[in-house]
Amino acid sequence: MAVRRTAVAQLAGYPIPVGQVCVELEFRRSRFVATVGGASTVAAARAFVAQMRARYPDAHHHVYAFAVGYGAAVTHGMSDDGEPPGTAGRPVLAALQGADLGDAVVVVTRYFGGTKLGTGGLVRAYAATARAALVAVPRAQRIVRCCFEIEVGYEQYAACRHLLQDFGATIEAERFASRVTVRGSCPAAQTDELASAVSGVTAGQARFSRGE
Numbered sequence: 113m114a115v116r117r118t119a120v121a122q123l124a125g126y127p128i129p130v131g132q133v134c135v136e137l138e139f140r141r142s143r144f145v146a147t148v149g150g151a152s153t154v155a156a157a158r159a160f161v162a163q164m165r166a167r168y169p170d171a172h173h174h175v176y177a178f179a180v181g182y183g184a185a186v187t188h189g190m191s192d193d194g195e196p197p198g199t200a201g202r203p204v205l206a207a208l209q210g211a212d213l214g215d216a217v218v219v220v221t222r223y224f225g226g227t228k229l230g231t232g233g234l235v236r237a238y239a240a241t242a243r244a245a246l247v248a249v250p251r252a253q254r255i256v257r258c259c260f261e262i263e264v265g266y267e268q269y270a271a272c273r274h275l276l277q278d279f280g281a282t283i284e285a286e287r288f289a290s291r292v293t294v295r296g297s298c299p300a301a302q303t304d305e306l307a308s309a310v311s312g313v314t315a316g317q318a319r320f321s322r323g324e
Contacts, residue, residue, distance in 0.1 A: 141225025
């Protein structure tokens with residue numbers, strides 16, 4: 113399995129597959145079955161591949177590609193699973209990249225029909241089957257969230273908490289000492305606006321810091 117990571121970048125959100133979709137095509141009596149599903153981690157992608165191997169135990173090949181993350185913050189993986197190098201995993205990955213999906217995995221299962229397709233035929237068959245399934249899969253938008261920590265005085269705590277609710281922030285922990293420390297998360301696209309609003313409602317007396 114080849115795995116490639118790219119640099120991390122902040123995203124507001126990105127499209128992901130919803131549920132599973134299965135599409136079957138036939139090329140010169142060989143059956144190609146493409147299944148698309150979601151995978152938010154590399155471990156989840158590998159588990160999906162294992163699930164397809166168990167679903168089709170008598171198949172000759174289980175070629176796959178995955179994209180965990182999206183854009184500049186993505187981990188790619190692929191495998192030819194015994195097909196000639198470059199004829200299977202790479203075209204499936206290219207189809208996935210062209211589909212503009214994140215957190216997705218595609219497995220193309222092949223049942224050999226007795227007629228060799230040749231290098232070009234394999235590339236076309238795997239790419240076409242993967243594309244057909246990727247076009248059919250329903251999509252949703254995954255909202256990327258950013259962690260934050262706010263340290264504020266007791267006299268400004270209530271106003272700050274109401275503000276967090278207005279921004280759709282999730283409060284994960286609070287600590288009450290000489291000042292109140294609030295830890296939570298909010299949509300990444302609103303982090304700067306939230307920081308500015310917290311500064312405004314507390315007259316610049318709150319400390320706002322953000323995490324990953």
